[in-house]
Amino acid sequence: MYVYDAFDRTLVAERVAEFRDQVARRLSGELTEDEFKPLRLMNGVYLQLHAYMLRIAIPYGTLSSAQLRMLAQVARQYDRGYGHFTTRQNIQFHWIKLAQLPDAMAELAGVGLHGMQTSGNNVRNITTDQWAGVAPDEIEDPRVFAEVIRQHVTLHPEFSFMPRKFKIAVGTSSHDRAALRIHDLALRLHRDGAGQAGFEVMVGGGLGRTPYLAQTIKPFLRKRDVLSYVEAVLRTYNQFGRRDNIWKARIKILVHDLGPQAFAKEVEAEWQNIKDGPLALDDAAVADIAGRFRYPDYEELDDNPPALAAARRAERRFDAWLGNCVANHKVPGYAIVTASLKPEGGTPGDATAAQMDAIAGLAERYSFGEIRVGHEQNLVLPHVAQRDLSALWRELDAIGVALPNIGLVSDIISCPGLDYCSLANARSIPIAQEITRRFRDLDLQRDLGRLHVNISGCINACGHHHVGHIGILGVDKNGEEFYQITLGGKADENATLGVLIGPAVPYAQVADVVEDIAAAYLELRQRPDELFIDTVKRTGIEPFRERVYAAR
Amino acid sequence: MTSPLDQKKIKVTGPVVVTANRVGDGAVVYLDADGGWTDELAAAAIVTDAGGAQRLMTAALDDDLNAVGPYIAPVTLSPQGEVRPGNLREMIRRGGPTIALPPALAALPQRDRRMREHVLAQA
């Protein structure tokens, strides 16, 4: 993980001081809300239904134990004792007071955390695969380039007042765990025919009112050129993105209106002017940043130590957890552990300060002090020795984050919805909670297999419902909460937008509908191991639609 | 509920109040009859026509120092004259999230592992 040097710390400290001044000027009336709002947004400070909300960036989802402890501390001291991990690998605190914000931010800055550009019309948190650096199928750690780009776009003088927000994702595996194609700009590191590593550049993805999947505008970009090319894309967007209509202001609209070829041509023309200038990345430039990444000093261990097999035999629940929450690591003898933040009846992605502290401690003992946040709103301990898995499991279980439901129907991705968010039309969390209660039986969940449920409380789609296997979108029908149901969405390398199956259903019926869909799948699947999403693809939505609406 | 932040034209079809968020802490507040802000809905100024609502909004918008994002929100009046929020969104703004927040866990001392397990089992 990247370790801040004095320069990084100074940058953040100066911005905290600037924000402190801006808050003071707001409270004194020197700044109107109209003038203050973009400034607070640039530091991740939203106003929600009940209070201000602070969104802290977790760059490419990587946290140190010290940082996680500080998040717990902020939750305790400035909030109500918990935080919410988001679908962009950030964390949110929902109960912040404006006057206390500068102090909270100063404390966070002390461990290299900040809220810069987690909101506003600028480049947001650059996300990646939560298994970056440890996944067996990646060609190299994408986080180095995520950091190179992150620094470049932080407080960039030209790109702080763009038509709208801009979301970048960097990935590298052939199996896309970063949902690349729903981003404004996605960079996929891969090898060309000659074995050289470079980036496929995709632009124009995004969900919301007009969902689009990103399109490739450059199949292979050399590493040397990535900053100048990103600059050219941003400059094209900043100049020509629409500013007349907030719903048409994302780059996806520009790409769609111009057509990807014409858009690519604009970018190329601009890029030719700047590609050999100061943004060209030489090896030293990359090494400068890569040099501040710390990697674990792995021991030389064997896979499947005998103690592990014994523990599996001895404890059925441990075995179940192992089969669901533990993935292969690129280093022999190690494993990637996912801690579920989706307990039965819980709020997806929430963690208490006590849990955060406990996980920070466990990371120190079992994961070289490193934690990851996934866009699925779970946490990951990325460097666990297989011999430690049994002991770790016991401790995770004790704090309620060892439910073996990763990727299953109760591993729901959900936005905060109308319980918190001022943009929402309907609640999402109680819907998620009820679904987890209906499917509490783990045997049933395992039988259903991989099944992604995504819930959004409004068309802004922060729950990524368009790309859920089952997507649920809250709408307002004459003051009542109704929910549109989509099927067949996918967020991976075969990204697909889900299809609406019929009229919106009322709040009280949503969990019933999900049960009906699950039951239909069990009847329709050709084999027990045909995944839900593959059944939907094979049969189309019609049989599901029939089942759901037969009695409604 | 469709965000009232999208309100353009003032349309009043029943009793309404003007509500906003307090600048200092973001808490939900209502404009009262004196032009100040109260966090008690019962003390809010209630109007029943567009003209009255416009007057309240003008006063609210002027008070940028104390309150942010004012808008017109419906209320209902019980036969006894008790004021209640007029839709789900306003109910949630006044009453807080409709889901249980984990205060018990937040208050837990670090040392007390058995207590933590006990509380977690309850949640």
Add this chain to the structure above:
Amino acid sequence: MPLVEGGRIVEDRYLHLADDAAIPHRVPVIVSAQRFLSEADDLIRRDGSLGVAWPNDRRVAELKPWLGHLALIALHFPKFRDGRAYSQARLIRETYGFRGTLRATGDVLRDQFHFLARAGFDSFEVKKPADARVFAEVVARFSAYYQPGADGRPVARQRRVQKAAGTSETV
């Protein structure tokens, strides 16, 4: 609206000419883009500094052939949230190499000063007098930037290299 240049409030030397006003000689003038393009040949031949006020929704590439004749280009921020002129400024300053005065006009507020300076502006029509008075202090507030800007300040990589070589001040 006070004008800030060189970190101080200054008098505006330039006369802002309406499209139908007669063009005086030996006086610095700023004309609209429309007027400039239709009367360019006459304007560049006249005796006196020439400035043009360019709208933020028009490509600055159109100005390229004339840059050598322009003393000033005024770019516009209709609302401070509309950041198109930042790109225009960088193109003019860095890609085209314009050395004259680049002026920010419109909704120019204190909190954008350092972005503007780093984008290449060196003349600021500041909306609020109170903001104009603190320009120098605000712009000097930040010592650390990651990316290269037009203000020539050393950026992250340079500072780090200097530090490693022991040639920089303590950060």
